[in-house]
Amino acid sequence: MIKIHREGFKIILIVTICVVLLNAVLYLYYPKNLIYLTLSFLSISFCLFIISFFRNPSRLIPEEDRAIIAAADGKVVVIEAVHEDEYFKDKRLQVSIFMSPANVHVNRSPISGLVKFFKYHPGKYLVAWDPKSSSSNERTSLVIQNEEHEILVRQIAGKLARRIVYYIEEGDDIEQGEEFGFIKFGSRIDLFLPIDVELKVKIGEKVRGGETIIGCFSK
Numbered sequence: 001m002i003k004i005h006r007e008g009f010k011i012i013l014i015v016t017i018c019v020v021l022l023n024a025v026l027y028l029y030y031p032k033n034l035i036y037l038t039l040s041f042l043s044i045s046f047c048l049f050i051i052s053f054f055r056n057p058s059r060l061i062p063e064e065d066r067a068i069i070a071a072a073d074g075k076v077v078v079i080e081a082v083h084e085d086e087y088f089k090d091k092r093l094q095v096s097i098f099m100s101p102a103n104v105h106v107n108r109s110p111i112s113g114l115v116k117f118f119k120y121h122p123g124k125y126l127v128a129w130d131p132k133s134s135s136s137n138e139r140t141s142l143v144i145q146n147e148e149h150e151i152l153v154r155q156i157a158g159k160l161a162r163r164i165v166y167y168i169e170e171g172d173d174i175e176q177g178e179e180f181g182f183i184k185f186g187s188r189i190d191l192f193l194p195i196d197v198e199l200k201v202k203i204g205e206k207v208r209g210g211e212t213i214i215g216c217f218s219k
Helices: 006-029 034-053
Strands: 067-069 074-084 090-099 106-108 113-121 139-145 150-157 164-166 179-183 187-193 213-216
Touching: 006 034, 074 187, 090 213, 113 164, 139 164, 150 164, 150 179, 187 213
Parallel strands: none
Antiparallel strands: 067 213, 074 090, 090 187, 106 179, 113 139, 139 150, 150 187, 164 179
16 A cells, blocks of 8 residues: 655645546546547546655665665766865765656655754755756755764755755754655755765666665764
8 A cells, every 4th residue: 555645645635636526527528538538547647646756655774884875766866076065165975866756755864863954945946957956946954963974965946846845953853764854746855975985876876765875984
């Protein structure tokens, strides 16, 4: 049975009602002809897509010391050393994960620790793979600190994603793999890691939030 994320309950209900009403009207005016069959198929397919988008599968968190796990499902589109300007003000290893509308959009914490910093930024809606989206789009910045390290996780809205949802505040404690947010309909997650992290992924690799190990701290 598919587990549905709480962000999907309202929209799934609305879409389902609309699809049922549409198909009832179509059946009255175009019973069993090509128009009815085509529009019925398309509307039901759309409804199933919405249900699939808001799925929230259980994940088995890896038990490995020093591991940093993926914050979201998707494809690794960026791995590069960059100067992180918002919080660290120094060189960090950026790993970016692009989420297509077909991916699970639950966002999970890469490590356990304290939410040391959190900020929401309104912004534009450039396509999520545009390098400028990391600093120009609507986004949140979340810094998690454990006993030895800090990492920054950035939720970025894309061209289709017009709402970022987050469930944490500065000062909260968070567990590795715990859900901290959701981005609707296509988006991106940036991780800013210590420069000496031992990477376990490569460009183009598909990852699963809460399960795939992105890298390991050096100590």
